[in-house]
Amino acid sequence: MPNGSPPLPPGFRFHPTDEELILHYLCRRAASEPCPASVIAEVDIYKFNPWDLPDKAKSGDREWYFFSPRDRKYPNGVRPNRTAASGYWKATGTDKPITTGKGDENIGVKKALVFYTGKPPKGVKTNWIMHEYRLQGRNSNSVKRKEDSMRLDDWVLCRIYQKTSHHPPAAVHEEEADSPDKSFCFSELLLEEGDVSLFSRLLDTPTIAPTKRSRNISSREEASSASDTFVDSGSNRKQKPGNLYLGTYGHIYKPNSIQFDQVHTL
Incomplete structure (x- = not known):
């Protein structure tokens, strides 16, 4: 000046x-x-x-x-x-x-x-x-x-x-997001225990919010042929003891072929 x-x-x-x-x-x-x-x-x-x-x-x-x-x-x-x-x-x-x-x-x-x-x-x-x-x-x-x-x-x-520069926020590293001490897979735990009925009930529990849409590995042909054997997710009532279950999103699963790969963050 x-x-x-x-x-x-x-x-x-x-x-x-x-x-x-x-x-x-x-x-x-x-x-x-x-x-x-x-x-x-x-x-x-x-x-x-x-x-x-x-x-x-x-x-x-x-x-x-x-x-x-x-x-x-x-x-x-x-x-x-x-x-x-x-x-x-x-x-x-x-x-x-x-x-x-x-x-x-x-x-x-x-x-x-x-x-x-x-x-x-x-x-x-x-x-x-x-x-x-x-x-x-x-x-x-x-x-x-x-x-x-x-x-x-x-x-x-x-x-x-x-001009004032604005620095972007630090990016989250991919390895941090996939850290095993912060998340686990329900499907691995339940399949190891062999309790498929518990798995079906967890799917219909409102306190568990899935982070993304589950993957239905059953073929469409198997699902279409199972209209008379399923679990009613709205009432937790078995229509009849069959070998297929209705998941949260309306998908039908076979107990011996369920592989649920979604990750729930604690």
Whole structure:
């Protein structure tokens, strides 16, 4: 921050809208008229890296504003030169028109750019962002230049800030999810004990919530031929002592062929 008295009283922050930046600051600076407050420094931002710019600003702790000139990339061209100290600014997205509060007049254009270190096309992207504001329909100057001048605009208004990165939550490792000390298989326990009736009752117990649909290893032909021999899961009543059982999801199982592979987490 430059030395001297602060441009704003303590407790005040400079957070203007896009419309305010155009009407009350950029338009006035382009016309060589005084601005409402001395809060925007005049700096050629393309001579510096973005992380060096906060020290040159007049105000701001998370975002910084500057009046900056723009030069041409090629003589007599209209493309701006985006090369900076150790990298370059690259435009992202499309230009956004800035309108008055009533929306009946375009007063400026807003462009978003990202800073890359190195040289294109192999530059390394950083988290430094710039919003560049320029006046609508004309260069931001009122002075005619020489034909061989590389100056494109006397003044544009730039808002510089550093984007905060958000780290994604740590992924759960597959081996942790499959850890044997956190889960076990009901089918292995019941088949080892040979208690198929207990297995059938567990299927119909409301306190046991299956984590995924059970796998019916019986063929459809076997299930279709067993309409008269099953266990009624709604009443826990055996219709007749047969060799097939009706599971929670309406599947019919043979006691000697039940293999229930779902895992219940304790």
